[in-house]
Amino acid sequence: MFWRPALSRPSSFSLDHLHPLLQWSLLILLAGSAGQVFKYFHVPAALFLGPMLVAIGFGVCGASVRLNKHVFRLGQGTVGVLVAHSMTMGVLLAAVHSWHVMVFATLLTVALSAVVGIGMARWGGIQSSTAAWGTSPGAASAMVAMSEDYGADSRVVATMQYVRVVCVVMIGALVSRLIGADAGGTDAHSNDALLQGVNLLNLSLSLLVIVVGVAFSGRIPAGALLVPLLLGGALQLSGLLQITMPTWLLAIAYGAIGSYIGLRFDRATIHYVWRRLPAMIVGALLLILLCAISAWFIAQMMDKDFLSVYLATSPGGLDAMAIIAIDTHSDVGFVLAMQTLRLFGVIVTGAYIARQVIRVTQRLA
Template sequence: MPTALSRCSSPSFQWPALLICAGAVGQVLHALAVPAGLFLGPMLVAIVFGVCGARLSVHRQVFRFGQGCVGLLVAHSVSWAVLVSMAQSWHLMLVATFITVVLSALVGLGTVRFGGIPGSTAAWGTAPGAASAMVSMAEENGADGRVVATMQYVRVVCVVMVGSLVSHLLGATPGPVVAPSAVLAPDAMPWLDTLLSLAIVLVGLVAGNRMPAGALLMPLLLGGALQLSGLLTINIPEALLAFAYGAIGCYIGLRFDRQTVRYVWKRLPTMIAGALALIVLCAVCAWGLAWAMGVDFLSMYLATSPGGLDAMAIIAVETHADVGLVLAMQTLRLFGVILTGAFCARQIIRLSRV
């Protein structure tokens, strides 16, 4: 006879418990007007499950599907006016990307000097974005992938929680879970728009399979292009988008298992301090850029937050921030981090040995 403990530790029990708790907490946070509550709730619940020893993991393709839905949702905000605005401010976006990369390198060097984290690990762990790519590149270069992954996801959690708090303090209130579709003509068929939207997500997942953040960017690019051309009215059911938010949150949260936390426990305060320091430095940078570009601070803050492209996109959509600006700058930094990651890592390692 299986004991109650063994039944509780079996995946057949853990999965329903995770889904029920994650969905309930997400709905409660959303009802309380917490920005990105449908994403933040499942992520926090999944962290608790992971640390408590739940042997669960969200399949990567489910995670990518969630990213694709978020990408298509963001594509709904793409318009010619947004593109013109981005084209006019491209030089400031490049400056912001450069500043963020430099700040992350300084924070990485600080964690080496004052936190006792090896330079090869800190160099990749403090890179502001492209978490999965940084972990892969770190392992290829001989760094400890476990610590790099923990540093990356600790920063993602800090960015999401601080971003939600800042959005709340600035008075931003979440809108509907799904972006409102364009007004349909009398003979229009919403179900057809939904099927076409899902088809764009699936095509984007395949096309972006080998592209950094391709699961989010390819549906966004395809959906945005078709919407601008007038060939598609993006329509994502509310329940499907809530599922996408939850899938992304649970995927991130379940990466925090007991073994990983125990392995890095002594260095966890340093990781959190480094993540918060980078967030504060980027916020100061955002204040200056918001003044220079004449945009609101919340949009610029989300645009310069160090990492979590999908999470920042969710918060931007729900708080009615400038989604185009947030997406453009986050995407630009994503590619900037990937292209300069190896160079920055070598410089941090070299300076840490001085």
């Protein structure tokens, strides 16, 4: 439970005095604008971070509006179908060819993240369950969405995940420059790079997969994410569906998840996160360093270029790592295959790892 300071007098400014319709209008306008501004400046996870930061500001300023959880779950389903888009035959063939190394690398990365999570819980002052999900090396938006279903504080998890995403992307770009890899045009891949051949039928079927998947997720843990992911992946691999996720749909989904989380922040929460931000940054850098060391050993084992393996083992940011891999002419198939395998591994084992982190932390306490 967050510490809540006693206020001797009401705040001089509070959005609570505004009509809810006006609050919603301002939130939608500012959140959408922030997402587009962040995207223009190539900020990682811009369509999530922009709305989340705006919603945090609204929450701190006393906004009374809250996003319905069903909208949040539809956002989860959209993220799941987006992940399913990466389940192509090429990715699966690449995974099969080097499955033993990929499984080893995935287990090693998950183990390293669990160790860092234990350290964050033990010495960083963060709740063990939240620390476990915050250090999980999966897609950041997916980990934030799943943490909500398992009782962790998604506000702190979001902060930890996206602090690491920013660090991963910045260091990934720096490593690419230091190695001297040739760079292509990022702009060519940043505008809907994953989506081609958009048509109304594929868009309608993709939306149907999201709605049906969420509707039938029931009481399955993280079902709003997993069911659309599995359903969409199966339909795409069978050739019955070419998943289509236009930018406006991703913007709405990421904005819904970001706003749902951001509106739950208040002054006490900001105070809690701010005091632990240095520990979050140290934890993120430590995990990146450990993964880089493991990437060097794996590159030696496979006789493969270090940059491709480094991007493949970087903890989180599948889309960002794919873009860097394309720009630097690395092995994009290998990067996507290992990142996707690890994402599925983290989704499947996330709850178990969180329980183990809690158990070890309690023993060390």
